Amino acid sequence: MKKENIYILGIESSCDDTSAAVLCNNTVLSNVVANQDIHSEYGGVVPELASRAHQQNIVPVVDLALKKAGITKGQLHAIAFTRGPGLMGSLLVGTSFAKSLAFGLKIPLIDVNHMQAHILAHFIKDKQQEVPPFPFLALTISGGHTQIVKVSNYFDMEVLGETIDDAVGEAYDKSGKILGLGYPAGPEIDRRAKLGNPKAFKFTKPKVAGLDFSFSGLKTAILYFIQRETKENPDFVKENLNDICASIQYTIIGILMDKLKLAVKQTGIKHIAIGGGVSANSGIREALKTREQKFGWKTYIPKFEFTTDNAAMIGIVGYLKYLEGDFSDFNVIASARLKI
Numbered sequence: 001m002k003k004e005n006i007y008i009l010g011i012e013s014s015c016d017d018t019s020a021a022v023l024c025n026n027t028v029l030s031n032v033v034a035n036q037d038i039h040s041e042y043g044g045v046v047p048e049l050a051s052r053a054h055q056q057n058i059v060p061v062v063d064l065a066l067k068k069a070g071i072t073k074g075q076l077h078a079i080a081f082t083r084g085p086g087l088m089g090s091l092l093v094g095t096s097f098a099k100s101l102a103f104g105l106k107i108p109l110i111d112v113n114h115m116q117a118h119i120l121a122h123f124i125k126d127k128q129q130e131v132p133p134f135p136f137l138a139l140t141i142s143g144g145h146t147q148i149v150k151v152s153n154y155f156d157m158e159v160l161g162e163t164i165d166d167a168v169g170e171a172y173d174k175s176g177k178i179l180g181l182g183y184p185a186g187p188e189i190d191r192r193a194k195l196g197n198p199k200a201f202k203f204t205k206p207k208v209a210g211l212d213f214s215f216s217g218l219k220t221a222i223l224y225f226i227q228r229e230t231k232e233n234p235d236f237v238k239e240n241l242n243d244i245c246a247s248i249q250y251t252i253i254g255i256l257m258d259k260l261k262l263a264v265k266q267t268g269i270k271h272i273a274i275g276g277g278v279s280a281n282s283g284i285r286e287a288l289k290t291r292e293q294k295f296g297w298k299t300y301i302p303k304f305e306f307t308t309d310n311a312a313m314i315g316i317v318g319y320l321k322y323l324e325g326d327f328s329d330f331n332v333i334a335s336a337r338l339k340i
């Protein structure tokens, strides 16, 4: 007997991207993301502006996702939305919209944990990508998160370590701000790092117990270093920008790889899946490749459009929960600090 096709609408609005996606089973039919350029003027996400932009974007973005998928809303089986973690004002827009639409269409509502979604994005069907086998370790690195998670099954996850202050993407963006680079600075630091000497300047790595991370000390160390050097030579940053970027990147990669190595040692698991915007980083990808050869790790990186914030990853979780009949009550509320 032919299996029925399940159509899921995914909605993501946890931070500064408004996104809607339509999946047919585990295949993505459309994945529309509206970025909010407004924040670049402020050097970071302004929560109030983010929620206003979500409010403006959500209807056209969902409409376009349905059009691109070539289906009507009447064909949807369920609506999945990001419940948290994220910015409360942003989450409320997606949550309210998803509830109203599901209620109007009389179809199930499915709440999704954004961090689980970053990890389960690896299960979106893609001929070019291998799926990590259970159990695996997931490293989620973005402007909002830095976590190492042991994934024993789709919904059996244990956070082994996470940042106690800034996320790794923030370390990139805040360092970039000190250097006078635009927001977000991660891609620019990455580009310049390839042209510089990673050992030109040394920044000490934070000492944090176990598998937790800390990045705020690095930002302060960079700030003091730049203040000191520019006192001697006002053109220090301009003259050494590529070397500074390479040295910052080298330090950040060192921190991430040290913790991954420890996580592999503690768990004996060598399958490592990464996600989040920072996984686009060329240095991190190279470092993982080296460790595949050196330590026998096997690493998994999904397509770029599924590593940054997107609704396709919300849709795949929606599909997996739909199969289990795991639906939400309409009383469900957004949760800014939702845990895995």
Ligand code: KG4
Pocket: 015, 141, 142, 143, 144, 145, 168, 169, 170, 172, 173, 184, 185, 186, 187, 190, 276, 277, 278, 279, 280, 281, 282, 307, 308, 309
């Ligand atoms: O996942 P994402 O799009 O949004 C969230 O923060 O959730 O990640 C954005 C972060 C920003 O901090 C940005 O600077 C960083 O990812 N980023 C990078 C690179 N591309 C994006 N960081 C380092 N190297 C990159 N190539």
Ligand code: ZN
Pocket: 114, 118, 142, 144, 145, 276, 308, 309
């Ligand atoms: Zn995210």
